[in-house]
Amino acid sequence: MLTYNKKKNLLELYKYQYSLQDVQEPNLYRDNFNYDEVPKVTFNYRLVPMNCPDEIWITDTTFRDGQQARAPYTVDQIVTLYKMLSRLGGPKGKIRTCEFFLYSENDRKAIRACQEQGLKFPEITGWIRATKEDFKLVKDMDLEECGILVSCSDYHIFNKLHKTRKQAMDGYLEVVKAALDMGIRPRCHFEDVTRADFYGFVVPFAQELRHLMEEYQIPVKIRFCDTMGYGVPYPGATLPRSVPGIIYGINHFGQFPSELIEWHGHNDFYKAVVNATTAWLYGASSVNCSLLGIGERTGNTPLEAMVMEYAQIRGTLDGMDPTVITEIAEYYEKELGYKIPERTPFVGADFNVTRxxxxxxxxxxxxxxxxxxxxxxxxxxxxxxxxxxxxxxxxxxxxxxxxxxxxxxxxxxxxxxxxxxxxxxxxxxxxxxxxxxxxxxxxxxxxxxxxxxxxxxxxx
Known part of the structure; x- marks a missing residue:
């Protein structure tokens, strides 16, 4: 199928079809990932075009992934930080959503308390395992969107779930259908995407999700999770580690629109911020962050860093109030007893101090x-x-x-x-x-x- 791209004034091949490669043995990309060596970055010199979306924004995982790396926040602390996130994001909702666990009573109380604030942004969303039974929690909390864990590398499919790719995909699609049947917007968390077979599993799975989205007329989001921080921003790097390749590939070959593509990175190799910005530049509207970068192991992409990245690549803060960043840092130190490393950009005690x-x-x-x-x-x-x-x-x-x-x-x-x-x-x-x-x-x-x-x- 050919279509005319009004932005580029050229004809493009629109319809691509990739079939699931249901391999018998897992593809663990041993050339890249020899467990006894530092992972390797390989290149094939294939370049993909930058395609920054018309609108980009930030989403927050402070009370979900961020809370996996520290003592649980109290309800009052969550409400205080949620209101700060709203003020920081400004009237245009540049901090668009904020995700929560749904399992503990404390989580549910916090959601209710935040809902009572009556704030438009950030929208409160949930996160569940890929089981249909958990959707009752989503409906009980009156949430319109919920994240679903859909691990996509063979490390997870074969070695953790002990399934084939087809069994994994069929199970994931069944859960996504259950969400759509209940009128819930699914957000599919493609866990460990930077070790996944992109054209053998990721794109075919995404195309199946797009078919469901067309059938139900309900948006389905994809969140690419760089679970181990293996992603690289380098032009010409090979998949599965290439951030430009992942974002361009799902946008162009998977035919997923930018507003439904999200990047969630970890900082194991010091690339969380640059990878998130790269995701924006190559076609993802959304980058997922946590306050101060608090998250598992080396942490998530720091939300305050992406506020500054936004201002640098857009030339405007678009209504965001960065002075709230200083309030948040002070709140963590004085009220939560969290010691911010002194040289941390924007929030550390010494970041703009000279000796x-x-x-x-x-x-x-x-x-x-x-x-x-x-x-x-x-x-x-x-x-x-x-x-x-x-x-x-x-x-x-x-x-x-x-x-x-x-x-x-x-x-x-x-x-x-x-x-x-x-x-x-x-x-x-x-x-x-x-x-x-x-x-x-x-x-x-x-x-x-x-x-x-x-x-x-x-x-x-």
Whole structure:
């Protein structure tokens, strides 16, 4: 079947048919995945086109996958974070959905409490195993969409489920039909897709899902789960590890529209963020994330990172409020007792703090020299300077001006006598064997002794 692509002004072959390859032995891609070696990335140099959708968005799994990596949140904590997610996503719903477990009483109470907030976004969705009995939980919670686990690599089909590909596919389709019969929008979680036979199982399965979608006239979503973080963004990389190949393949050969394609990545090889952005660029409308990247093993794609990725590739925040990111980070540390690594981008205590004197000197002349963007405006996180043995006079002067909020004529120059006094005190600390940085409280105590006239500028 030929169709005319109005975007590209070319004729395209529209109908592709891929048959399930019901192999007798599992394809474990041993050339890529020798368990006793670091996995290999292979290339065939086949390039697929970028095809960023008209609309892209973020979905959240903080209370599902994220909750598998920490103590369960209380109902009140979930409601607080859910409302923050709504504010962060803004009026256009750039954080589109938020998924929950349905099994425990605490999960169901949290869903009810979030539903009572009456917020349009993020939409509350569920997650269940691929069993028909679990759909009663979905209906009882008045949810319109639910995720279904449909493991798709031979590692899972043969070695975990002990089934053939046909048995697995038939079972999955039966569960999807049960969801559609109940009027529930299924979201099929293609677990371990980056070790799956793409044209032998993934595409044929997706085509069967598309036939069901056409029959029932109910959307069926596909969430590609890079369960082990094996995905790579490199042009010309081979399947099953190629993120561009997976997204383009399901969009073009599987004929799944972008708005029904979602990427869910893990960070085992430090690629969660770049893989999620790559999924957007090659045709997935949706990327699935968790707050602070909390998730199994090395974690999920950090939601706050994808807010910044969105702004970079779209040139706008589209109504999102990134200052809420700072509120979320403070809530995790102060209320949940979660220690965020200090150098974590956007949320760590030190992400926009400099300690080197030469950097502080540059910042004092023009903050833009050593700050990634106006963090005070965008994240409500002013740039900071921490004092240690390398801070020098410039660092101490910047610290004083920043913490005492001195502007214009009141600003202290790095050659000022007050700076010299405090620098001598700092140098003495390190000459005596100190290693740690000097806290704000210690510097204020030193000011009280050495430069008491500056204490009048300290705000309570």
């Amino acid at each position: 080197a004197g030469i950097h502080a000197d540059g910042v004092a002349k023009d903050e833009e020299i050593y700050n990634i963007f106006n963090t005070a405006k965008i994240l409500n996180r002013p740039l900071g300077v921490e004092i240690n043995k390398n801070s020098g006079s410039a660092g101490i002067a910047y610290w004083l001006n920043h913490n005492l909020q001195l502007e214009g004529n009141t600003k202290i120059d790095k050659n000022a006598p007050e700076v010299a006094l405090l620098k001598d005190w700092v140098d003495k600390q390190y000459e005596d064997g100190r290693v740690a940085y000097i806290s704000k409280e210690e510097l204020i105590a030193a000011m009280q002794e050495l430069t008491p006239h500056l204490m009048a500028y300290i705000k309570e």
